[in-house]
Structure formats: C-alpha cells, structure tokens
Amino acid sequence: TSPHPSALSLSPSSLSVDMVGLQRQIDELAAFSDTPAPSVTRILYSEKDVLARSYIKSLMEEAGLSVREDAVGNIFGRWNGAEAGLAAVATGSHIDAIPYSGKYDGVVGVLGALEAMRVLRRSGFQPRRSLEVIMFTSEEPTRFGISCLGSRLLAGIEAVANALKHVVDGQNNSFFDAAKGAGYDVHQEDLSNMFLTKESYSAFLELHIEQGPILEQEGVSIGIVTAIAAPASIKVEFEGNGGHAGAVLMPARNDAGLAAAELALAVEKHVMESGSIDTVGTVGILELHPGAINSIPSKSHLEIDTRDIDEKRRNTVIEKIQQSATRIAKARGVKLSQFEIVNQDPPALCEGSIINAMEVASQHLNLTHKLMISRAYHDSLFMARVSPMGMIFIPCYKGYSHKPEEYASIEDIANGVKVLALTLAKLSLD
Amino acid sequence: TSPHPSALSLSPSSLSVDMVGLQRQIDELAAFSDTPAPSVTRILYSEKDVLARSYIKSLMEEAGLSVREDAVGNIFGRWNGAEAGLAAVATGSHIDAIPYSGKYDGVVGVLGALEAMRVLRRSGFQPRRSLEVIMFTSEEPTRFGISCLGSRLLAGIEAVANALKHVVDGQNNSFFDAAKGAGYDVHQEDLSNMFLTKESYSAFLELHIEQGPILEQEGVSIGIVTAIAAPASIKVEFEGNGGHAGAVLMPARNDAGLAAAELALAVEKHVMESGSIDTVGTVGILELHPGAINSIPSKSHLEIDTRDIDEKRRNTVIEKIQQSATRIAKARGVKLSQFEIVNQDPPALCEGSIINAMEVASQHLNLTHKLMISRAYHDSLFMARVSPMGMIFIPCYKGYSHKPEEYASIEDIANGVKVLALTLAKLSLD
Ligand SMILES: [Mn+2]
Ligand SMILES: [Mn+2]
Ligand SMILES: [Mn+2]
Ligand SMILES: [Mn+2]
Missing domain, CATH: 3.30.70.360 (Alpha-Beta Plaits)
Structure with a gap:
C-alpha cells in the first residue's frame, strides 16, 4: 500500500474543527483596529496592522509551520510535505480591513486556513506536496489605491511594481516609507524578485465569506466558485x-x-x-x-x-x-x-479539477453546495495567473460585507474549513 | 469756534496712507498659515491663529490704542475720545481664513481700520466719541460650523451661546477645550456677559473687499453697501x-x-x-x-x-x-x-445716515463710488442688531475670494482706508 493514504480515507469524523479556538482567534484579531468594535479598520502598515501581522506569525509558529515573509510583507507558513521538491499547494487570504468594516472578510481565509492545517495534523494526515498558508499584503486598496497589492506582485504584474515608485497615501507618505515604518526595508529592485514562476504552486485555494446573500437565502452550506468577476x-x-x-x-x-x-x-x-x-x-x-x-x-x-x-x-x-x-x-x-x-483586470476562471475536488469534498462531508460566480474579487484573481485556482464560499448574514454588521456563524466557517482541509489533502497527494 | 474741527475740514492731502507699511503688514499676517503661500489657512484657535492674534494686538499697541480681549477672543483697540462717556464709533472685521483661501478677506478691514486710526492721528484729528477697532473671532464657520461666532455673541444671540455647549470640531474637540488651548479659559456663563447693549456703539463700520467682480468691471473705486444678503x-x-x-x-x-x-x-x-x-x-x-x-x-x-x-x-x-x-x-x-x-438669518439694512457720510467722504476724496448689495455676509450683519451699521467695499481681482488668487491692489485698499478714516472722523464728531 502507498505511504500516502487517499484524502478521502479521511473520515468526516476524523476532521474536527476547534470552533471555540477559531472564534477566539477571529475575535482577538478584530481587536487590532483603529475604530471601535464592532467596526474593524486595519490599514496597510499601520501600527494595528503590524500588531495583527505578529499575531498571525505567532499562530503559524504555534501550528508548527515554517514562517517566511517577503519584501512587502506577504507572510507564508509552510508544512513541508514528504516530497518537498514538488510544487506546493497553497491557500490563504488577507487580514487588512477597510475603514469601518467587519471582522470576517479575508480573516476567515487566513485563520480558517491555519485551522485547516491543524485539522489535518490532528487527523494524522501526512502531506506529499508541501502545504502553505499565505497571508497577502493589502488586498484592500485603502492606503495606496492599489488592491491586491501583494498578490499582484506575486503574479508578476510589472505595472504594479512600477506604480509603487510613485504612489503616496493621503498623508503624502510614499509606499517605501510606509513599508519601512512597518519594518519592511523594501527597495524598488526587491519587487521583481517577488514575482512567482508557474512552478511555485500546483494549486491555490481561498476560503472566503460570500459577501452576497445567495447561500444564506438558499440555505446552502458551501459555494464553489467557477469564475471571479x-x-x-x-x-x-x-x-x-x-x-x-x-x-x-x-x-x-x-x-x-x-x-x-x-x-x-x-x-x-x-x-x-x-x-x-x-x-x-x-x-x-x-x-x-x-x-x-x-x-x-x-x-x-x-x-x-x-x-x-x-x-x-x-x-x-x-x-x-x-x-x-x-x-x-x-x-x-x-x-x-x-x-x-x-x-x-480580466476575469479569472477557476480550475476544473479543483472545482471537482471541492465538489467531492462537500459530498463526502455531506454538505450542500452550489457552483457560483464571485462578484467580489480576491487575491485568487491574481494567483490564478501563476497557479490553477479555486475558491470556497461560506454563507454570511444578509450578504453584508465591508461594514460592521458583517457576520458568519462559526458553524458555517467550520464547514468551510473542513472542505478546505479535505481539498488541500487531496491536492497534496495528487 | 468748536474745539472739534469738522471732519471735512480734514483736507484730502492731510490723509496719508502708509501703503508700504500696510502692504507689509498684510504680507506678514498672511505668513501665519497652515498651508503654503499663496494660499492662507488660519483656523480658529489654531497655533497660527494664536500667533496672528498676538501680531494684531502688538500692532494695536504700537498705534497707541488701549487693547482689551473678551472671553472668546474678540479683540478691541480703543482710541479714547474727548467725550469718552459717549457711545463709541467702532470698525473692524476678521482675520480667520478658510482652508486654502487668500490674504485679503477680512484682513483689509482689520489692518485697514488700524491704518485709518494712524491716518487720523497723523492728520492731527482729535476724536470726540471714542474710536475702536474690533477684530472678531471666527467670522468663518470652518472649525465649529458657526459663522460670525464673535459678532453673533456680541449681538446677544442666545442660540449661539447655547449651541457652543454642544459643538465639536472634526477632531471631536469641544469649543471650550479649543478656546482653552488658545489661552481663553472661557466658561458657559461668560458668554452672556459678552452680549452688547444698544448703547455700546453709535455706529459700526466695516471695510472689506467686494468678493464680487462689479467694482473692478465698472472701474469704480468705492462700493457703499446698502444691504447684506x-x-x-x-x-x-x-x-x-x-x-x-x-x-x-x-x-x-x-x-x-x-x-x-x-x-x-x-x-x-x-x-x-x-x-x-x-x-x-x-x-x-x-x-x-x-x-x-x-x-x-x-x-x-x-x-x-x-x-x-x-x-x-x-x-x-x-x-x-x-x-x-x-x-x-x-x-x-x-x-x-x-x-x-x-x-x-434675516438680511440687514445699512443706516441711511452712515451711507450718506460715506458718499460725502468719497466725493470729498474725489473717488468714484456706487451703492451696492453685499452678497457675502460679514460680522456687520450681526453688529447691525446692536448698532447702526455701514460697509465700504473696494475692488478685488476678478471678484475672486476664498481662494489663493484673491487680490486687491494697495492703491484700492488705501482708497478704502481714506473713506473709512473720513467717515469715522465724521461719526466721531456727531
Ligand atoms: Mn474586502
Ligand atoms: Mn476579502
Ligand atoms: Mn470669508
Ligand atoms: Mn470676510
């Protein structure tokens, strides 16, 4: 028999999400905010953003991942697989938050990815391809007017590297000065070194709240994204x-x-x-x-x-x-x-084999699912340029996002984490 | 013969405006700004406002006036007349400036009033009624959303005194905290003590740039205001x-x-x-x-x-x-x-006898003049509630105001100062 068990040999009951711990982490992260609860405001390279980054890195370390940061502060936590030379399977999202927004956008895809790693570890799973959690820098365009700053650079978009030479924030601070203030002593020439090759990852997955009302209205647990607007x-x-x-x-x-x-x-x-x-x-x-x-x-x-x-x-x-x-x-x-x-930007299509793996995982977990469009865009839109890509949506209250009333139940989040864990396991063994 | 010569016995040649000195004062005052020249930004009780206030007070003292400040920082400089028990004749305007505005709005009516005092002194004039220069606090509504704050209080408008209990600026500072920061330890109960009676002044005059294009377009030197919109x-x-x-x-x-x-x-x-x-x-x-x-x-x-x-x-x-x-x-x-x-607010009508004195003064000085409406409002709108009131306009470049391009020539300002001086002299002797 193979040393690597099939991912589907992971029985649903062996996948246990620590809902209390995960909710506590979501709440702790939300406290790093420049505006009072329940609103969250966490702007790129601000004091609160730097504190939140430390929090994420310590969670990665506690989960036994090897932590690395690149020049602009994309944070990577890797679980080395048995065949560490193969392209890794990555998953992640962002933790920055626009002014007066909520605590789930992006966060569910970072803290949920970390929990997926712990779930797999607790189940006894051994990865073949390495698994990696990514926290992307500045998905939101708040400070410098550039959305998905970190993932655009990873995707090798030269125009972004060039734009960063000139951009300033509302207080006339340059990007490089702001980065330096947050402890990232990045220079123009470092940016092109961040560009990923197509060999870096065999797949990229992102777990995210739907930011729309469909899953909640239809009582469906899992949305599997086919394309990003x-x-x-x-x-x-x-x-x-x-x-x-x-x-x-x-x-x-x-x-x-x-x-x-x-x-x-x-x-x-x-x-x-x-x-x-x-x-x-x-x-x-x-x-x-x-x-x-x-x-x-x-x-x-x-x-x-x-x-x-x-x-x-x-x-x-x-x-x-x-x-x-x-x-x-x-x-x-x-x-x-x-x-x-x-x-x-052009739209992005999700990879058929990844969609399929997510559907199989949902069925295996006995969760209702539906295929859908992502109307919001995400770091996945850019990761799709350098890797096959897929996204998992979970329901959120009334479709609210980018405001303090944004909410997803911990049960729905746990469902998403399980589908993510099972899909990561499957792709790690492929 | 009377110990008080008729104001019109002042010959035009005896009225000499120090144009070099007045222009220098306008330029020096403009340097107290929170934004770079040529723009001027001087917000109520800011550091720059406090510096500008000191500058005005020292000019008043140099001109031999007795200086007094009230609870909110209206500044009064008095030249005691021979019959100091009579109601005084006052003139003045403001020096606060909205963000990115110019250096003449208000300023011409404060520095010009001071120069009118010096002109009269140099001419050997002796006032019967006292003459007083007033610098009003916060004509502009920038910081607390209340325009003509100082003159509304002098006019005894209770609603303003009440509103000041609750107002806050954009940084959530209360009016009283802001005033204290500028050295005015004012309390709610001090405000009603500022209210003037109708016996305080026999007349109030204000010299101001037109803030409209009419005088310049028609080549007229002096506008005499009949009503304020x-x-x-x-x-x-x-x-x-x-x-x-x-x-x-x-x-x-x-x-x-x-x-x-x-x-x-x-x-x-x-x-x-x-x-x-x-x-x-x-x-x-x-x-x-x-x-x-x-x-x-x-x-x-x-x-x-x-x-x-x-x-x-x-x-x-x-x-x-x-x-x-x-x-x-x-x-x-x-x-x-x-x-x-x-x-x-209701409109205000200027006093017929003051309009008449201004017309006579213009004719005496051989300056063209026209009667006109003030479309901008001024502290005069509120002083009119406690005193007969009149306003003198001078031409300004293209009618520009509230922007850095605002401009009035020193010759036009000097004409306004002379008409003001002659009218003050006439009303002082009345
Ligand atoms: Mn967002
Ligand atoms: Mn997001
Ligand atoms: Mn103004
Ligand atoms: Mn004005």
Missing part, C-alpha cells in the same frame, strides 16, 4: 474656479462639486443600461476641495469601481463613463484634469 | 445599508452617496428656479462614509449654503430643498437622518 477602478478629477459661496452668482460659476455629483449619477445610469444584473458600479469616494460650506468647490475627486463577469460589457460601461465625464466637464465649463483607469 | 445654512445626512461594491447588486442597493449627489443637483435646480440673479446656493461640503473605493457609501453628509437679498424667496428655496431631500430619500430607500437648518 472582472474589476476595474477609475480616478477622476474636475477643476473649476471655486470662489465665495455668497458673492459668485450662479451663471458665473463652474462648480467642480456639481460636476462630480452629475458623474456619480451617470455611473449609476450607465451600469443600469448594461441590461445585466451582473454589471455593478460604485462611487465610493467623492471629495471636494476646499471643503468649506461657504466655498464653491474648486476641485473634486472621485474614485469609481465597476465590475462584471463579462469583461467586454464592463469595458463598455467604462467608455460611457469617460464620455459622460467629458460631456459634463464641457457643459459645466470645468476642466477634466484626470481620468485614469487605475486597473482594468 | 440673508444667509442660511443647512446640514443634511442620508443613511443607507452600504455594503461591498462588488457583491451587492444594483437593485439591492440604497446608496447614501447617490442620494447626496442628487440633492446637490437639486439645490442648484431650486436656486435657478427662483428666477432671480440674487438667489445663490452652494454645496461646499459633501462627505461619504466609509469613503473607500470598494464600499457602497452607507452615510453621506452635506452642508448647504443659500442666500438672497429677499428673505422670503430664500426661504422658499430652503423649503424646496427639504422637499427634495425627503423625496430622494424615499425614492432611494435611504434614511434622511438629519435635515437641520443651522442658521437662517
């Missing part, structure tokens, strides 16, 4: 003459704030015109300068997010937004001083 | 469910940011519907929460300023804005969690 983000700036809110009469104005308001409504209109429920668009940032009640806005800044599972349809929306921005600027006599498509 | 300000907040910008599909959204965008455009529409060129409305503040590119706004906050020389017509605009806010909230399924009319 294609995201794009745009920065826009209008400039007018500003002036005193009392003294400048209406016909003499060119109000940059009203141009921004019009564009925000145009984004909604163009998205609705796509005719598909799968097209979404959001103006999450709209800032006015100088921002005083008695000053006509002389500058406005918008950041627009638009996504679709159909890349071409999404690109049509972007074109319409650009046409509207130009038309509004002309009609209002303001200057369209910036229209920058910051990123315009 | 009636300002109102409104705070609005919308609340929705927020959520993830990728995961929440369009029909499931109630976006508080789009509600704000709609209301901003509705404000413009309702103002235009008034049919009068004199109606203006501005959304100078529009803030989204949480303010992340991948989060649907769950809260939005707007501050709206609307003004008219016709109070009733302005109040009609406010009613329409409120109706729109209610309609938008309903249509978008968001909550209108705040609609607060922060202030809704």
Whole structure:
C-alpha cells in the first residue's frame, strides 16, 4: 500500500474543527483596529496592522509551520510535505480591513486556513506536496489605491511594481516609507524578485465569506466558485474656479462639486443600461476641495469601481463613463484634469479539477453546495495567473460585507474549513 | 469756534496712507498659515491663529490704542475720545481664513481700520466719541460650523451661546477645550456677559473687499453697501445599508452617496428656479462614509449654503430643498437622518445716515463710488442688531475670494482706508 493514504480515507469524523479556538482567534484579531468594535479598520502598515501581522506569525509558529515573509510583507507558513521538491499547494487570504468594516472578510481565509492545517495534523494526515498558508499584503486598496497589492506582485504584474515608485497615501507618505515604518526595508529592485514562476504552486485555494446573500437565502452550506468577476477602478478629477459661496452668482460659476455629483449619477445610469444584473458600479469616494460650506468647490475627486463577469460589457460601461465625464466637464465649463483607469483586470476562471475536488469534498462531508460566480474579487484573481485556482464560499448574514454588521456563524466557517482541509489533502497527494 | 474741527475740514492731502507699511503688514499676517503661500489657512484657535492674534494686538499697541480681549477672543483697540462717556464709533472685521483661501478677506478691514486710526492721528484729528477697532473671532464657520461666532455673541444671540455647549470640531474637540488651548479659559456663563447693549456703539463700520467682480468691471473705486444678503445654512445626512461594491447588486442597493449627489443637483435646480440673479446656493461640503473605493457609501453628509437679498424667496428655496431631500430619500430607500437648518438669518439694512457720510467722504476724496448689495455676509450683519451699521467695499481681482488668487491692489485698499478714516472722523464728531 502507498505511504500516502487517499484524502478521502479521511473520515468526516476524523476532521474536527476547534470552533471555540477559531472564534477566539477571529475575535482577538478584530481587536487590532483603529475604530471601535464592532467596526474593524486595519490599514496597510499601520501600527494595528503590524500588531495583527505578529499575531498571525505567532499562530503559524504555534501550528508548527515554517514562517517566511517577503519584501512587502506577504507572510507564508509552510508544512513541508514528504516530497518537498514538488510544487506546493497553497491557500490563504488577507487580514487588512477597510475603514469601518467587519471582522470576517479575508480573516476567515487566513485563520480558517491555519485551522485547516491543524485539522489535518490532528487527523494524522501526512502531506506529499508541501502545504502553505499565505497571508497577502493589502488586498484592500485603502492606503495606496492599489488592491491586491501583494498578490499582484506575486503574479508578476510589472505595472504594479512600477506604480509603487510613485504612489503616496493621503498623508503624502510614499509606499517605501510606509513599508519601512512597518519594518519592511523594501527597495524598488526587491519587487521583481517577488514575482512567482508557474512552478511555485500546483494549486491555490481561498476560503472566503460570500459577501452576497445567495447561500444564506438558499440555505446552502458551501459555494464553489467557477469564475471571479472582472474589476476595474477609475480616478477622476474636475477643476473649476471655486470662489465665495455668497458673492459668485450662479451663471458665473463652474462648480467642480456639481460636476462630480452629475458623474456619480451617470455611473449609476450607465451600469443600469448594461441590461445585466451582473454589471455593478460604485462611487465610493467623492471629495471636494476646499471643503468649506461657504466655498464653491474648486476641485473634486472621485474614485469609481465597476465590475462584471463579462469583461467586454464592463469595458463598455467604462467608455460611457469617460464620455459622460467629458460631456459634463464641457457643459459645466470645468476642466477634466484626470481620468485614469487605475486597473482594468480580466476575469479569472477557476480550475476544473479543483472545482471537482471541492465538489467531492462537500459530498463526502455531506454538505450542500452550489457552483457560483464571485462578484467580489480576491487575491485568487491574481494567483490564478501563476497557479490553477479555486475558491470556497461560506454563507454570511444578509450578504453584508465591508461594514460592521458583517457576520458568519462559526458553524458555517467550520464547514468551510473542513472542505478546505479535505481539498488541500487531496491536492497534496495528487 | 468748536474745539472739534469738522471732519471735512480734514483736507484730502492731510490723509496719508502708509501703503508700504500696510502692504507689509498684510504680507506678514498672511505668513501665519497652515498651508503654503499663496494660499492662507488660519483656523480658529489654531497655533497660527494664536500667533496672528498676538501680531494684531502688538500692532494695536504700537498705534497707541488701549487693547482689551473678551472671553472668546474678540479683540478691541480703543482710541479714547474727548467725550469718552459717549457711545463709541467702532470698525473692524476678521482675520480667520478658510482652508486654502487668500490674504485679503477680512484682513483689509482689520489692518485697514488700524491704518485709518494712524491716518487720523497723523492728520492731527482729535476724536470726540471714542474710536475702536474690533477684530472678531471666527467670522468663518470652518472649525465649529458657526459663522460670525464673535459678532453673533456680541449681538446677544442666545442660540449661539447655547449651541457652543454642544459643538465639536472634526477632531471631536469641544469649543471650550479649543478656546482653552488658545489661552481663553472661557466658561458657559461668560458668554452672556459678552452680549452688547444698544448703547455700546453709535455706529459700526466695516471695510472689506467686494468678493464680487462689479467694482473692478465698472472701474469704480468705492462700493457703499446698502444691504447684506440673508444667509442660511443647512446640514443634511442620508443613511443607507452600504455594503461591498462588488457583491451587492444594483437593485439591492440604497446608496447614501447617490442620494447626496442628487440633492446637490437639486439645490442648484431650486436656486435657478427662483428666477432671480440674487438667489445663490452652494454645496461646499459633501462627505461619504466609509469613503473607500470598494464600499457602497452607507452615510453621506452635506452642508448647504443659500442666500438672497429677499428673505422670503430664500426661504422658499430652503423649503424646496427639504422637499427634495425627503423625496430622494424615499425614492432611494435611504434614511434622511438629519435635515437641520443651522442658521437662517434675516438680511440687514445699512443706516441711511452712515451711507450718506460715506458718499460725502468719497466725493470729498474725489473717488468714484456706487451703492451696492453685499452678497457675502460679514460680522456687520450681526453688529447691525446692536448698532447702526455701514460697509465700504473696494475692488478685488476678478471678484475672486476664498481662494489663493484673491487680490486687491494697495492703491484700492488705501482708497478704502481714506473713506473709512473720513467717515469715522465724521461719526466721531456727531
Ligand atoms: Mn474586502
Ligand atoms: Mn476579502
Ligand atoms: Mn470669508
Ligand atoms: Mn470676510
């Protein structure tokens, strides 16, 4: 007989998730926040982010993993397999949190992955390919406007390495200064050394809350993702003459704030015109300068997010937004001083064999499952460029995410951890 | 013969403005700023505001005035008249500056008033009624959302004294803590002691840049104000469910940011519907929460300023804005969690006899003048409640104000100082 038992020889009863311990870790991690509970705010390279990173590294060490960090702070915890020379099987997610968000987004895929490792260890499983947990740096774009910063670099996207030369945060700190402040003395030339080859991983898996209402509504335990919608983000700036809110009469104005308001409504209109429920668009940032009640806005800044599972349809929306921005600027006599498509990523397809392994694992565990689209994007979108990729979704309360009310039950999380553990075991032996 | 010569016995040639010195003072004061030149930012009770206050007090002392400060930091510099028991003639303005504004708004009326005192002294003039220069605290609403804070208190407006119990700035500092930080150990009970009686001043005058383009366009040196437009300000907040910008599909959204965008455009529409060129409305503040590119706004906050020389017509605009806010909230399924009319002041009329004295002074000085409306409001709007009031405008470049490009030539400022000096002299002898 083989020294490596089939993953499916792991009986469901041998896979025991420590729900009390896992919930405690989720709660402890949530306490590293710049805003009061129940909200969580954990911004890249902030003091709280650095503390949270230490917490993750110590959990990795306690779980017996070999811990490594790369130049920008992606954290890797490896369980060496019997054939450590083979490409490893990796799983992970992020722990950064946008302002006033919740404690499950990303976190479930990092702490859950660590628990999956412990589950497999406790079951007596011995990996053939090494298993690795990854905590990605800055999945959220909050600080430098670049989402999935860590996974984009691992995926070898040169444009991100170049953009990091110039980006600054809201306080005019450079990326490199911010990294240094968090203990990462990274330089431009270190970034291309992070790029992964296609030989690094045989598979990448991510466990995540659905961030949508479908699984909860349909009473299904496990979502198995088949594709990730294609995201794009745009920065826009209008400039007018500003002036005193009392003294400048209406016909003499060119109000940059009203141009921004019009564009925000145009984004909604163009998205609705796509005719598909799968097209979404959001103006999450709209800032006015100088921002005083008695000053006509002389500058406005918008950041627009638009996504679709159909890349071409999404690109049509972007074109319409650009046409509207130009038309509004002309009609209002303001200057369209910036229209920058910051990123315009293609969608990613999940690997058929991984989808299949997840389906088999769900059945083996007697958990209901369904195939679905991920409308939110994830580090998996970029890991898919260097590795076969798959994602597991679990239900979350009302589909809420990116706000304090975000919630997933520990039972649902435990189900996800078991499917992840079983799939990791299977892929480790392949 | 009378011991007090007629003010008009002051020959134009005896009134000499020190233009070099006055320009230097304007430039020196502008250097107390939290943002780089040419912009000026000087916020109530900030470090720079405290330094600027010391500068004003030392100039007052150098000019031989007796200096006094009240509980909130209104600064008074008095030249005692021969009949010091009579109600004094006062003149003044403010030196606080909204973010990224210019160096003439308010400043011309404080440094110009001081120069008018020096001009009169140099001419050998002896006041009968005392003459007083006032520097008002916080004409601009930047820090606590209350405009003309100092003059409203002097005017005995109880609502302001009450509001100060509760207001906080953007960093959650109370008014009283902020004042204490600037050296003003003021308590609630001190505020009503500041209220002036109608016997305090026989007249109040304010010299100010026009903040509009008319004098420059028409080549007129002096504007004599007949009335100040009636300002109102409104705070609005919308609340929705927020959520993830990728995961929440369009029909499931109630976006508080789009509600704000709609209301901003509705404000413009309702103002235009008034049919009068004199109606203006501005959304100078529009803030989204949480303010992340991948989060649907769950809260939005707007501050709206609307003004008219016709109070009733302005109040009609406010009613329409409120109706729109209610309609938008309903249509978008968001909550209108705040609609607060922060202030809704009546217009003020300037005193006929003061207007007349200013006209005579302009003619005497051989300066062209015109009667006009003040569309911006000023501390004069509130001083008018406790004293006969008049305002002198001087031309400014393109009507610009509340931005770094704000500019008035020293020659135009000197003309305003002379008209002010002659009018003060006349009213002092009345
Ligand atoms: Mn997220
Ligand atoms: Mn996430
Ligand atoms: Mn002003
Ligand atoms: Mn002013």
